[in-house]
Amino acid sequence: MAAHKVFASADSLRRMFCAGSSPFLRVCKQAYCPLEVKRTLFLRRCYSTGRSRIRKRHKVHRLSTANQLFFTKILDKSIPADIIYEDDKCLAFRDVNPQAKVHFLVIPRKHIPMLDHAGTEDTELLGHLLLVSKKVAAQEKLQDGYRLVINNGKDGCQSVYHLHVHVIGGRQMGWPPG
Secondary structure, eight states: OHHHHHHHHHHHHHHHHHTTOOTTOOOOOSSOOHHHHHHHHHHHHHHHTSHHHHHHHHHHHHHHHHHHHHHHHHHTTSSOOOEEEEOSSEEEEEOSSOSSSEEEEEEESSOOSSGGGOOGGGHHHHHHHHHHHHHHHHHTTOTTOEEEEOOOTTTTTOOSSSOOEEEEESSOOOSSOO
16 A cells, blocks of 8 residues: 555656756656655655755765865965964964964874774873963963863764864853853
8 A cells, every 4th residue: 555655656756856846856767666766755855854954964074074184284284374383293273263362273193083083092192282282372372261172073063074172262261162
């Protein structure tokens, strides 16, 4: 019975898509197979209700990949950045989209996609990133305080999959931060 429903709705789906109701998808098949009908129904659901969510997810992935390359290019100095500290383990530079009067990033030279991917062998490097954050914060005259932020994963709003520490200061911070 359910199979008849699926096949009955497949013809209406074909008419809808062939008539140009969906600017994102053209499905115009003369012969139907159950797999094609399921695919069509799946695509219809994706493109009708979750269109913006899917586009946003793909956009974030494209941006994170581009930003990851961006960090690599900053490390090898193939693109300019306002570098304020550099040593053999890490680099600190001003954020291009500052969220406060002072906002800089400290990134390791070693590629670690996110904090969850750091291993016990990275203990010294992670400590070094925090000490460099402290040193550069003092250099930037943030004696009244500052905030350190490490975003981790999708729910942590990580947009660049190269571990980095945000150092934000120069104004009173609010709580909760999110």
